[in-house]
Amino acid sequence: MSGGAPTHESDLSEKFRRLIEVGLALTSESDVSALLSRILFEARRFTCAEAGTLYLVTPDGKLRFSVVQNDGLRRSEVLVGNASQPITIEISPTSIAGWVTGTGSTLNIPDVHDLPGNCGYQFDSSFDLKSGYCSRSMLVVPMKSPAGHIVGVIQLINARRPGTEECTTFPKEQEELVLCLASQAAVALNNARLTSELQLAYSEAIHRLARAAEFRDHDTGEHIERVSRYSAAIAEALGLAPSDVSRILLASTLHDIGKLAIPDSILQKPGKLTAGEYAEMKCHAKMGADLLAGSENPTILLAAEIAFSHHEKWDGTGYPRGLRGDEIPVAAQICAVADVFDALCSSRCYKTALSSEEACEFLRKESGRHFSPQVVEAFFAVIDKITRIRSELPA
Ligand SMILES: [Fe+2]
Ligand SMILES: [Fe+2]
Incomplete structure (x- = not known):
């Protein structure tokens, strides 16, 4: 110009x-x-x-x-x-x-x-x-x-x-x-x-909604922020359009929104979950999708897709639908890597944190099993950025 x-x-x-x-x-x-x-x-x-x-x-x-x-x-x-x-x-x-x-x-x-x-x-x-x-x-x-x-x-x-x-x-x-x-x-x-103000208000409302789910899950700290930024970094490395990257940045914050419907007795249980409790916990994926379904807004629709499919696995052994490979929406494939990496690196009431190297090793091992090989590759292509985000938002 x-x-x-x-x-x-x-x-x-x-x-x-x-x-x-x-x-x-x-x-x-x-x-x-x-x-x-x-x-x-x-x-x-x-x-x-x-x-x-x-x-x-x-x-x-x-x-x-x-x-x-x-x-x-x-x-x-x-x-x-x-x-x-x-x-x-x-x-x-x-x-x-x-x-x-x-x-x-x-x-x-x-x-x-x-x-x-x-x-x-x-x-x-x-x-x-x-x-x-x-x-x-x-x-x-x-x-x-x-x-x-x-x-x-x-x-x-x-x-x-x-x-x-x-x-x-x-x-x-x-x-x-x-x-x-x-x-x-x-x-x-x-x-x-005005447009910029509206966008900011919209983005803030989504973040606050995501925080409402995180609020009850006390151990997770800045988990949602980190997962969101890791997801955007991976999406960028995969060559997605900037508008899709921005959408993933926002939509991925809502991946666990369905946890709002999970009772505290399960969500905050310090010990191992029983089979019944684990089954109930798994419902958060479907519940999140239901909560976000029916919107005409593309970001909310993407968030519904991510919430529904972020626990699916590349080899078809995930939940809730047992989708495999490219049946899993790309944004959910991305969020799965970001979410698991962050969960492994964070201590929870029922487990200690792995080192970043150990978590990376897990991603490599699970490439093609739990995770999309292409997404894992993209994750390692931006590992410096991921490390920087981790240091900016410590667990
Ligand atoms: Fe989840
Ligand atoms: Fe999560």
Whole structure:
């Protein structure tokens, strides 16, 4: 997105057509950071601006440098900070971006080094000094939400004369166009944020549901988190699509959700289970599947598949259905390896933990018997990642 200089489009009607296209494209981008880069890029493309900055208004009322693009510099990303150390400035009428945020008006400045003495705002040259860049002309527009709130500011720097490297001023007619683009961008940003919030809430609800089952099974600690992350790592090694990997990451947390229906007397029994108790314990697979059945959501459906089949064995000796080989859904084949590896490495009220080497040896021995050989191979392909997850989430 940031590669290459924006091309000039001189015809105004062509620009309006393009504006509509960009507006539609922006609404389909749900990744907030990709969206912000795209907004700034498109605004620069419309105006042939060599550089630009997109600021967002933070919840604590500051302006955050969110995207910096500069075709005249190689290290513009250095100036934008990162998620843990964002660069912010106060919303003050004495700064150009602060003035635009405060007033909601556009500024079209021919030369930032030649501002009228009585305008109230000043050009902050510190970023130019740090980077060695020279800002001249600027077009600065507010990003206004449909409710009229300013959610950010687009600052376009150094318009280039079409077909040349020469810097010029931003034509008056571009003000309306960029303002229009900024409003579309504000709507798209709001939508992307809502989508992201919904996804987070959804993911959190699933984790909390999984924890409800784990809660009663006191010994298992971070078992669910580890199994989920091991499963995703294996799925990635198997070459599954990123969307499937994300789905497995979430769905595998629910593999033992059926344990909610198992009595404490069995779940927390310190000694060996009787044959009857073991038979009852085995019901958690079917119960989990029943609990999750009937959803129209693909992640919940996958979770139902995993819950139902994570105790099946490659050679057909598992439960509850005695599926064999590829009859077992891939996600359940994956979760089986992750689940058993983690259970072996964890101490429980009825057993001590094996070392990681011993657990690995077990997986190798059971490849083609308990486990899919391909999944075991994928597990060992990412053993470093598995070890890292184990150290981050100790048993
Ligand atoms: Fe289970
Ligand atoms: Fe488990």
